[in-house]
Amino acid sequence: MCVGEGILPAGPLSRAVAGTVKFTTTLRPPEKPFLSVSWRFNGVNIISSTSVNITDPGYAGRISLDRATGSLELRNMALEDSGEYTMTITPDGGLPKQGRTNLTVYGGVVKLRGKANESSTNLTCEASGSISSREWIKDGQPLNPSGGVSFSLDNKTASIQPVHISDRGTYQCKVSNPVSTMTATHNLTVIxxxxxxxxxxxxxxxxxxxxxxxxxxxxxxxxxxxxxxxxxxxxxxxxxxxxxxxxxxxxxxxxxxxxxxxxxxxxxxxxxxxxxxxxxxxx
Known part of the structure; x- marks a missing residue:
C-alpha cells in the first residue's frame, strides 16, 4: 500500500456544527475510471465505490462522492464527526494510493447561570463542544479580577464576594473556538x-x-x-x-x-x- 503524499489537505480542517466540508483531492480524472474508491472515518468504512456505491446507513443523505477525483463532501456535521478521514483509491493498472486528513467540528451551546446566597454570588458559564477561550463582560466592559471578583482556574466560574449594590448589572460570558463565538447573558439584581x-x-x-x-x-x-x-x-x-x-x-x-x-x-x-x-x- 502506497501513501499518496498531498492527495488530501494536511489538516486539521475546522468547521462548525451543521455545516459542510469537502475533502478535495489533488487527483485529476484518469482516462480510465478508478477501480475503487473508499473512505473511512476513524478506521470505520463510511463509503465504498466500485461498480456500485455502498454507504454506511449513518451517512445516508449526508455524503456525496465524486467518483472521478475521489473527493468527498460531508454535510450537516455534528461534533461526533471530528476525527481522522482516510481515503484509499485504486487506479486501473496502478498501485493503490492512500491519503488522510483530520477534521475538527466546533460548536455547541453556552449557558450562564447565577447562584446567590446572603453574601456572595457565583456565575457559572457552561458550554458544550470545543471551547478555545472564555471572556467575561459586565455592562459591556471586560470583567477583570479585582476587589471582590475572582475567577476559577478554568475561567468557568466568576465569584463575587462580598456582593455590593454596585455589582448589579448585565453579565456576559463569551466563549470562542476557531470557527464561532457564542455569548450567554445573566442579569444580576440586588434588591x-x-x-x-x-x-x-x-x-x-x-x-x-x-x-x-x-x-x-x-x-x-x-x-x-x-x-x-x-x-x-x-x-x-x-x-x-x-x-x-x-x-x-x-x-x-x-x-x-x-x-x-x-x-x-x-x-x-x-x-x-x-x-x-x-x-x-x-x-
Whole structure:
C-alpha cells in the first residue's frame, strides 16, 4: 500500500456544527475510471465505490462522492464527526494510493447561570463542544479580577464576594473556538427585601405544634430574625417553631428580613392567639 503524499489537505480542517466540508483531492480524472474508491472515518468504512456505491446507513443523505477525483463532501456535521478521514483509491493498472486528513467540528451551546446566597454570588458559564477561550463582560466592559471578583482556574466560574449594590448589572460570558463565538447573558439584581409575609395560623388550640414561616422577595436572599412581644428570640432563620402552644406563647411575632447587601430591612407582625377547646365552646 502506497501513501499518496498531498492527495488530501494536511489538516486539521475546522468547521462548525451543521455545516459542510469537502475533502478535495489533488487527483485529476484518469482516462480510465478508478477501480475503487473508499473512505473511512476513524478506521470505520463510511463509503465504498466500485461498480456500485455502498454507504454506511449513518451517512445516508449526508455524503456525496465524486467518483472521478475521489473527493468527498460531508454535510450537516455534528461534533461526533471530528476525527481522522482516510481515503484509499485504486487506479486501473496502478498501485493503490492512500491519503488522510483530520477534521475538527466546533460548536455547541453556552449557558450562564447565577447562584446567590446572603453574601456572595457565583456565575457559572457552561458550554458544550470545543471551547478555545472564555471572556467575561459586565455592562459591556471586560470583567477583570479585582476587589471582590475572582475567577476559577478554568475561567468557568466568576465569584463575587462580598456582593455590593454596585455589582448589579448585565453579565456576559463569551466563549470562542476557531470557527464561532457564542455569548450567554445573566442579569444580576440586588434588591429588597420586599413583600415580607408570615405564613402560619393566627389562632390555634393550646397544646398544638405551630410552625411560622417568614418569606420575602430579596436578592441576594435575606437574613431573618424574630421577635416575640418586642423581645429578642435569637431565632435567625425563616422558620419559627413552637413545639407546644401555651398561653405564654400567644402574642405578637415579628419577622424582620434584612438584605445584607442593600442593608435594607422590612418587617411584618403576626398576632397569634389561642383557641378554646371544643368542649368549652359547647358549654
Amino acid at each position: 429588597g427585601p420586599y413583600n415580607v409575609l408570615i405564613n402560619g395560623p393566627s389562632a390555634a388550640p393550646q397544646g398544638h405544634s405551630i410552625t411560622l414561616q417568614c418569606t420575602t422577595d430579596s436578592v441576594p436572599p435575606a437574613h431573618f430574625s424574630w421577635m416575640f412581644n418586642d423581645n429578642e428570640t435569637h431565632v435567625n432563620n425563616s422558620l419559627y417553631i413552637i413545639e407546644r402552644l401555651g398561653a405564654e406563647n400567644t402574642g405578637n411575632y415579628t419577622c424582620t428580613a434584612k438584605n445584607t447587601v442593600t442593608m435594607m430591612e422590612s418587617s411584618t407582625v403576626l398576632d397569634l392567639r389561642g383557641k378554646k377547646p371544643k368542649n368549652e365552646l359547647i358549654q
